[in-house]
Amino acid sequence: MDLWAQAGTPFFPHSMLAIAADVARSDQTQHRYTSMIADGEIVHFDNVGLRYGTEREVLSDLTFSLFAGRFYFLTGASGAGKTSLLRLLYLAQRPSRGAIRMFGTDAITLPRGRLPNLRRRIGVVFQDFRLIPHLSAFDNVALPLRVAGHQERDIGGPVRDILEWVGLSDKIDARPATLSGGEQQRVAIARAVIARPAMLVADEPTGNVDAEMALKLLRLFEMLNRQGTTVVVATHDLDLLRKVPDSLIMRLDRGRLADPTGALRYPPRRPA
Amino acid sequence: MRGAELIPQTRMSGPMPWVIAIMVAMTAIALAAGLALGNAISSARAEIEGGVTVQVIEPRDDVRNRETKAAVEAIKRLPDIAGLREVPQSELDALIEPWLGIGISDAGANGAGSGAVIPVPSLIDVRLKGPATAPRLVAIEKALAKAAPSAKVDAQSTWLRPVFDAMVSLQVLSISLVVLLAAALAAAVLLAARSALGANRDVIEIVHLLGGTDTQVAQVFQRSIGYDAAGGGTVGLALAMVVILSLGRRFADLGAGLVDSGALVWTDWFLLALVPLLSTLLAMLTARLTVLHALRKML
Numbered sequence: 001m002d003l004w005a006q007a008g009t010p011f012f013p014h015s016m017l018a019i020a021a022d023v024a025r026s027d028q029t030q031h032r033y034t035s036m037i038a039d040g041e042i043v044h045f046d047n048v049g050l051r052y053g054t055e056r057e058v059l060s061d062l063t064f065s066l067f068a069g070r071f072y073f074l075t076g077a078s079g080a081g082k083t084s085l086l087r088l089l090y091l092a093q094r095p096s097r098g099a100i101r102m103f104g105t106d107a108i109t110l111p112r113g114r115l116p117n118l119r120r121r122i123g124v125v126f127q128d129f130r131l132i133p134h135l136s137a138f139d140n141v142a143l144p145l146r147v148a149g150h151q152e153r154d155i156g157g158p159v160r161d162i163l164e165w166v167g168l169s170d171k172i173d174a175r176p177a178t179l180s181g182g183e184q185q186r187v188a189i190a191r192a193v194i195a196r197p198a199m200l201v202a203d204e205p206t207g208n209v210d211a212e213m214a215l216k217l218l219r220l221f222e223m224l225n226r227q228g229t230t231v232v233v234a235t236h237d238l239d240l241l242r243k244v245p246d247s248l249i250m251r252l253d254r255g256r257l258a259d260p261t262g263a264l265r266y267p268p269r270r271p272a
Numbered sequence: 273m274r275g276a277e278l279i280p281q282t283r284m285s286g287p288m289p290w291v292i293a294i295m296v297a298m299t300a301i302a303l304a305a306g307l308a309l310g311n312a313i314s315s316a317r318a319e320i321e322g323g324v325t326v327q328v329i330e331p332r333d334d335v336r337n338r339e340t341k342a343a344v345e346a347i348k349r350l351p352d353i354a355g356l357r358e359v360p361q362s363e364l365d366a367l368i369e370p371w372l373g374i375g376i377s378d379a380g381a382n383g384a385g386s387g388a389v390i391p392v393p394s395l396i397d398v399r400l401k402g403p404a405t406a407p408r409l410v411a412i413e414k415a416l417a418k419a420a421p422s423a424k425v426d427a428q429s430t431w432l433r434p435v436f437d438a439m440v441s442l443q444v445l446s447i448s449l450v451v452l453l454a455a456a457l458a459a460a461v462l463l464a465a466r467s468a469l470g471a472n473r474d475v476i477e478i479v480h481l482l483g484g485t486d487t488q489v490a491q492v493f494q495r496s497i498g499y500d501a502a503g504g505g506t507v508g509l510a511l512a513m514v515v516i517l518s519l520g521r522r523f524a525d526l527g528a529g530l531v532d533s534g535a536l537v538w539t540d541w542f543l544l545a546l547v548p549l550l551s552t553l554l555a556m557l558t559a560r561l562t563v564l565h566a567l568r569k570m571l
Contacts (some may be wrong), residue, residue: 093479094571112568114484120483130478147484191482 048098074254123192125202289504296508306446323428339420359395501555505548
């Protein structure tokens, strides 16, 4: 049964909610995260710049905040710096200058050893999926739960549930190479959301799929968002922006944040 | 992180188990040689440490026999004598037989009763309580000066010292080989781990971005190399056992006293059995440290 296609179906099956509750109980830093959520702000960039090597800055003077439970589109022309900004958001890169706070923690001065805890709060859908080629769909989706230290007996149920939910219950043992682009995309999304991240970051998630699949993915992100997950989707597909009316739009222009739509005329700021 | 092999086992393995098997076999053989030499040295030292040989070098049979008897009596009167034995003529004949043939010390080579063809000194094997030090040798010489003027006193350890020195050198060489082979094993694992890290860089980055820790990644490599080392080590030890047992049998066939005393005891076999285990631990530790060190350069 393709639960994914049923809009009325509760997003997370019971077994996944149990996992999420377990994560919340076991992680001490969750308390800090919960108190910070009360403010609503989960990410704050302050005058952030990024350059690779000695090249000119690809991102300059970025100052903005992201708030819990909101849906953000990040748009801009090719080479505007969308992927670089997303890499900063999912902690694959440190900025060259400025300050970044994530979930109430200074992400710049945070020791390497504490980065994993922060990263476990972020689900990432890479533009090129980045599934591990020698692992099955099941093992790829189970990976975030395994790195979080869940027992094998607690993993099978949620992983099968979410693979069924994204309509891939018959591809549970399939390697990525045997899946179509859309199927790989859905495995990547299942992997990104299996551990109930506080923030989902997706880089051009509709770039490799047809219009029908793109719409399905968008509905999926909206459902996630309604469950309380902050969603950040990088896209250059302007049609997509119109399909999520409550979304906020961040536009990058040559590495600087702009606001052409008026939806985000003033980037969200830290509440007084 | 279990349930699925994050790093494909085939990428880590390759020739690694066989390299480890060869290293372990060589290490075990070198260790066995060192232990056998150690046993031979200890055993021989204990046997000859207090050993003194008194030779009565007198060509005339009657004088030699008389002086020998007088020397035995004089030595018996000395303090700190643990034991003494006049080496029988039959043993002396057996000692010189390989070089000079039979009948050399008989009463007449042609049976005419004209005395020995070549006069052979008589030997007295003396055991002292404690080592044969220079003052004690002098005391024996003084005691024999009147009773047996043609007697010559030698500490057995003196004339065996060059042999011992050579054996100790061989033992040091064996131990050095064990250390060098351990270093070579660590270096081989280091190179394999670095190579595997490079080949799996993308996977490692994904695991990091999903919240995986350096320790989790290192454990994957450590486990993988551990399997390789355990398998290779077992094969290597089996090879080494075949070599050691067959060499042991060959040496045993020689029937030489010094070689016989070099037989391995049960503690030596236990140490040899530890070689693959220690090699596995060394390989795992090397892999872990290599991976952790390399990952520090990644975000």
